[in-house]
Amino acid sequence: MVFALNGAALGSWAPRVPALSGQMHAEPGPLGLALLGASVGMLLAAVVSGRLVERTGTRLMIAVSVVIAGLLLPAIGATTSVPLFGVELLVLGASVGVLDVAMNIAAVQVERDEGKPIMPLFHAGFSVGALIGSAAAGLAASHDWTPDRHLAVAGAFAIVVLLVVLRDVPGTRPPHHEKATAPRVAPARRPVLWLLAAVALASAIAEGASSDWSAMLMVNVHGVGQGAGALAFSVFSLAMAFARLGGSWLQQKIGPTRTLAFGALLAGVGLVSAALVPVPAVGFAGFALAGAGLAASFPVALGLAGEAGKREDGSGGEREIAFVTAIAYTGFLAGPPMIGGIAQVTSYAGSFVVVAVIAVLIAPAAIGAGRAKAAEGRRKESALPGAVR
The missing domain is CATH 1.20.1250.20 (MFS general substrate transporter like domains)
Incomplete structure (x- = not known):
C-alpha cells in the first residue's frame, strides 16, 4: 500500500498538468522549467535520506513524507503562479524522494524477514498505484473536477490510507551498539x-x-x-x-x-x-x-x-x-x-x-x-x- 501511495502521488498530479497550465496561463518554456522541480527535489532528497532514515527509522520518514505530499497536492491544484508551482513541485519531489528511499529500506527488511526475493512485488504496487492515480485523474477531468478539488481528495485519501497501514510498516532503528563497531565502508x-x-x-x-x-x-x-x-x-x-x-x-x-x-x-x-x-x-x-x-x-x-x-x-x-x-x-x-x-x-x-x-x-x-x-x-x-x- 505504501508503494502504491507513492505511485498514486505521481499518477494524480502529472495528468492534470494541462489543466494546471491553463489556470496558470503558462508558456511551455517556463512550465518545463517548473516541472523539473519535482525531479530536482527527488534527487536532492535521495542524497541525504539514507542517513536520515538510518537515524530516525523508516516508519517515521514514511509517515512524514506521505503527510507532506498529501498536504501539498491540494496546494498544487490551487496554484496560479508558475514560480510557485515549481517550488511546490520541488518540495513534493523531496518528500517523494525520502518516501522512495524509506519504503525501499522497509521493503528490504520485509524481504529479509520473509527469506525470499519479493522486491519486484513491492514495485508492482508502485506501478498499480500510478495506474490507479492516473485513471482517477482522467475520471476527475472528464467530470470537470477542478485540479484543486481533485487533488484535495487525492491528498486526503493518501493520508487516510497511511493511517490505516502505518502500524504494520517496519520502523525499527539500528541498535545503539552498532555505533561502536568498526567504521563502515x-x-x-x-x-x-x-x-x-x-x-x-x-x-x-x-x-x-x-x-x-x-x-x-x-x-x-x-x-x-x-x-x-x-x-x-x-x-x-x-x-x-x-x-x-x-x-x-x-x-x-x-x-x-x-x-x-x-x-x-x-x-x-x-x-x-x-x-x-x-x-x-x-x-x-x-x-x-x-x-x-x-x-x-x-x-x-x-x-x-x-x-x-x-x-x-x-x-x-x-x-x-x-x-x-x-x-x-x-x-x-x-x-x-x-x-x-x-x-x-x-x-x-x-x-x-x-x-x-x-x-x-x-x-x-x-x-x-x-x-x-x-x-x-x-x-x-x-x-x-x-x-x-
Missing part, C-alpha cells in the same frame, strides 16, 4: 554499489525515454494518431506491472543476475523493434517487451544494494539504497532531455536505438555487480581470524 568506495547504480541508472533512462518519447516515436515513425500514440506508454506500464508480479518467482528460479541480464536483452529487442520496424503493431509489442524487460531492473538493483549493506544483526542497507537511488534519479532527470537531443541530431528511431543499447548495458553491469559482491565476500573471509591465507 562508504558506498562510493564500493565497486558493487557503482555497478548496481549503473543497472538502476540505465533502467531509469530507458523508462524515462519510454514515458516521454514513446508517443512521439509512434506518431512520427509509425504514423498513428496522437490518441493511439499515447497508448504506447500505457502498454509499457501495464507490461511492467504484470512482469513485476511474476518477477519474484523468476528471481527465485534463475537468480538476480540472470533475471537482470535476461530482462536487459528483452528490453533491448523490444526497443530496437519499436524503433526500426515501421509497423504500428510491432511498435506497441516492442514497448510491451521493453516494459516487461525493465520491470525487474530497479527493484532487484535496490534489493541487492540493501543486501550489500546488511549488518551482522540483520539491519542495515540505508546508505547503500540511498546511494543507488540518487544515481538512478539522475537518469530520470537527464535521460529524457538527452534522448530529445539525440532525436534532434538523428531521428526518433535513432534515439530509441541508443536507448536500446543503454538498456542492454544492464546485463554486463549486473554480471559485474555479482562478481564484485563475490570478491568482497572472499576478502571478508580472508580477513577473519584464523583464515587460511
Whole structure:
C-alpha cells in the first residue's frame, strides 16, 4: 500500500498538468522549467535520506513524507503562479524522494524477514498505484473536477490510507551498539554499489525515454494518431506491472543476475523493434517487451544494494539504497532531455536505438555487480581470524 501511495502521488498530479497550465496561463518554456522541480527535489532528497532514515527509522520518514505530499497536492491544484508551482513541485519531489528511499529500506527488511526475493512485488504496487492515480485523474477531468478539488481528495485519501497501514510498516532503528563497531565502508568506495547504480541508472533512462518519447516515436515513425500514440506508454506500464508480479518467482528460479541480464536483452529487442520496424503493431509489442524487460531492473538493483549493506544483526542497507537511488534519479532527470537531443541530431528511431543499447548495458553491469559482491565476500573471509591465507 505504501508503494502504491507513492505511485498514486505521481499518477494524480502529472495528468492534470494541462489543466494546471491553463489556470496558470503558462508558456511551455517556463512550465518545463517548473516541472523539473519535482525531479530536482527527488534527487536532492535521495542524497541525504539514507542517513536520515538510518537515524530516525523508516516508519517515521514514511509517515512524514506521505503527510507532506498529501498536504501539498491540494496546494498544487490551487496554484496560479508558475514560480510557485515549481517550488511546490520541488518540495513534493523531496518528500517523494525520502518516501522512495524509506519504503525501499522497509521493503528490504520485509524481504529479509520473509527469506525470499519479493522486491519486484513491492514495485508492482508502485506501478498499480500510478495506474490507479492516473485513471482517477482522467475520471476527475472528464467530470470537470477542478485540479484543486481533485487533488484535495487525492491528498486526503493518501493520508487516510497511511493511517490505516502505518502500524504494520517496519520502523525499527539500528541498535545503539552498532555505533561502536568498526567504521563502515562508504558506498562510493564500493565497486558493487557503482555497478548496481549503473543497472538502476540505465533502467531509469530507458523508462524515462519510454514515458516521454514513446508517443512521439509512434506518431512520427509509425504514423498513428496522437490518441493511439499515447497508448504506447500505457502498454509499457501495464507490461511492467504484470512482469513485476511474476518477477519474484523468476528471481527465485534463475537468480538476480540472470533475471537482470535476461530482462536487459528483452528490453533491448523490444526497443530496437519499436524503433526500426515501421509497423504500428510491432511498435506497441516492442514497448510491451521493453516494459516487461525493465520491470525487474530497479527493484532487484535496490534489493541487492540493501543486501550489500546488511549488518551482522540483520539491519542495515540505508546508505547503500540511498546511494543507488540518487544515481538512478539522475537518469530520470537527464535521460529524457538527452534522448530529445539525440532525436534532434538523428531521428526518433535513432534515439530509441541508443536507448536500446543503454538498456542492454544492464546485463554486463549486473554480471559485474555479482562478481564484485563475490570478491568482497572472499576478502571478508580472508580477513577473519584464523583464515587460511
